[in-house]
Amino acid sequence: MKFNCSTPAELLKAIKDLDIKMVDMRFTDMPGTTHHITIPIKFLDEDIFTNGVGFDGSSVRGFRSIENSDMTMVPDVTTAYMDPFYSEKTIVFYCDIVDPVTQEGYSRDPRSIAKKGAEYLKSSGLGDTAYFGPEAEFFIFNDVKYDSGSNFAFHEVDSNEGTWNTGRDEGPNLGHKPRHKEGYFPLPPVDSMHDVRTEMVMTMEDIGLTVEAHHHEVATGGQQEIDLEFSPLVSMADDVLKYKYVVKNVAKLHGLSATFMPKPLFGDNGSGMHVHSSIWKNGETLMYKKGNYADLSDFSLHYIGGILKHAPALLALCAPTTNSYKRLVPGFEAPVNIAYSQANRTASVRIPTNYTSSPKAKRVEFRCPDPTANPYLAFTAILMAGLDGVKNKIDPGEPTDINIYDAPPEILAKIPSTPGSLAEALNALENDHDFLLQGGVFTKDNIETYISYKRENEVAPMDLRPHPHEFNLYYDA
DSSP states (O other): BBBSSSSHHHHHHTTTTTOOEEEEEEEOOSSOOOOEEEGGGOOOOOTTHHHEEEEEEGGGSSSOOOGGGGEEEEEOOOEEEEOSSOSSOOEEEEEEEEOOTTOOOOOOOOHHHHHHHHHHHHHHHOOSSEEEEHHHEEEEEEEEEEESSSOOOEEEEEOOOOGGTTTTTOOOOOOOOTTTTTTTSSTTTTTTTTTHHHHHHHHHHHHTTOOOEEOOOTTTEEEEEEEOOOHHHHHHHHHHHHHHHHHHHHHHHOOEEEEEOOOOSTOOOOOOEEEEEEEEEEEEEEETTSSSGGGBHHHHHHHHHHHHHHHHHHHHHHHEEEETTSSTTTTTOOOOOOOOOTTTTSEEEEEESSOOGGGGGGGEOOOOOTTTOOOOHHHHHHHHHHHHHHTTOOOOOOOOOOOOOGGHHHTTSSSSSOOOSSSHHHHHHHHEEEEHHHHGGHHHHHHHHHHHHHIIIIIIIHHHHHOOHHHHHTTTO
């Protein structure tokens, strides 16, 4: 159940007779993991929507150090919904993080950054609403095991759908296991997760999300996709968090494990989060002009120009893990070249043509992001890159209307490639982030803290550890 209330008074009135027991207040850290605190319903009054609830920011990744760690989370009344999984009736809010001294939004709070991005769009005069529509893919596994130490490292995932299990004794083995790269849109019994996805969709609908479709994805081993209807930037980022929460918990109810890790399987497609965006003003889209290439307005072309120009830096926020770059490799339908084209899934920026011919549907699809991205940061960064293109009339060049994967070397040499690693993407962000600082949306502190965290906690540990496959390659050297 979602509460459609715009004020605390309206909400308190609406929940008075529902016998709600608890209040769950949620926010994300800098990498994008959702955290929560739960308080008894008796403490939910109008005051809490102004003064919030205090917590220790030093224990949250990317927030404050211990000597200055007092912070406040303030619930957004418009985000209220009933949690579908807790045993006691619990109302949920997504929160903004506030500095208790200044009473202003905390500059490192991802949701506050997204709100500043939405406001920057309005203040720029270029538009008033940015709509986003992500396509987040994920895997559902029957079993997962992993660990790492000074003298060992391993992982193992398993799926009843995995093509590697065609010979397993399952008492009996009934087959129907999609081969690598052959899992797209099959009917049951090959698609064994249909009912689980439907339960996910119904749960999402119950808490206020609007789902357009669900289906099995390309990879073997249980790759899935559920598509949400587009919405404005901040609310869409909130919805992505709800989406991931529902997927993981419905899977758990069935004794399954869902992961949004971009590349959990070697030799098959990874999970992306293609991000569609469009800019509107006064109720009208700014993306459409009949007769131009792909019916794109000059606004759209410059918006694309900004995304292409800043794509390497964007990937530090949109493909933000070391594992992301195991997805962004040739041969697995992932975009590895910085180019744009209509209806062309080999380009990093695609202009969809297969949904509707309505001008209102005209949008830009950035195909590099994956679902490990913090949606508040990723969507805002895409918006800022696009607006930089519009402000500076950045020419995206000619479209690349060929299968880039099969292009000859002399053509490929002319098309820039995406970064080959998180380290490269972070270097790009370090050297190209002025577009994010416009309007004070991001700050230098945001960027420096993010880069430092990623280098110290993700890039360096991965670089320093022996990889299990290295033993196959080098043990007998």
